[in-house]
Amino acid sequence: MTQKIAIASDHGGYSLKKAIKEKFSSYDWVDLGTDSTESVDYPEFGYSVAEAIEKGKVEFGVIVCGTGIGISIAANRNPAVRAALCTDTTMARLTRQHNDANVLALGERIIGEEAAFDIVEVFLNTEFEGGRHARRVEKLSQ
Numbered sequence: 001m002t003q004k005i006a007i008a009s010d011h012g013g014y015s016l017k018k019a020i021k022e023k024f025s026s027y028d029w030v031d032l033g034t035d036s037t038e039s040v041d042y043p044e045f046g047y048s049v050a051e052a053i054e055k056g057k058v059e060f061g062v063i064v065c066g067t068g069i070g071i072s073i074a075a076n077r078n079p080a081v082r083a084a085l086c087t088d089t090t091m092a093r094l095t096r097q098h099n100d101a102n103v104l105a106l107g108e109r110i111i112g113e114e115a116a117f118d119i120v121e122v123f124l125n126t127e128f129e130g131g132r133h134a135r136r137v138e139k140l141s142q
């Protein structure tokens with residue numbers, strides 16, 4: 001993985017964000033916060049990653065909150081983003097192959113660290129299949 005990847009979380013996802021950066025320390029992370037477990041508002045962090053995608057500063061994003069839901073709702077408000085909340089590696093593989101998802105959302109309160117690491121690895125190393133899926137992904141931008 002040579003591309004830049006934005007990563008952000010709220011306080012509920014801070015520990016998992018930190019663990020992901022440590023586990024995949026060779027990846028080119030652009031950390032957009034938060035920087036502690038002090039309470040913050042998840043929309044701000046979903047929006048920051050979305051903006052980095054929209055402006056072409058990064059190719060992918062990883063966002064984490066307690067459930068992964070709030071921060072993915074926020075990120076998906078930006079038309080440049082296709083954020084997928086994944087709880088297993090099958091979802092991670094299929095959302096890359098079929099949806100060309102560019103942001104992975106994770107819930108620190110929902111899945112364990114080992115599962116999250118596997119999901120991140122699969123998500124960031126699976127190619128979009130194109131073909132019939134390209135037409136459908138295209139329709140998401142209309």
Ligand code: RB5
Pocket residue numbers: 010011012013042065066067068069070071
């Ligand atoms: C924060 O307490 C929590 O609501 C947040 O991390 C997330 O789970 C929201 O969807």
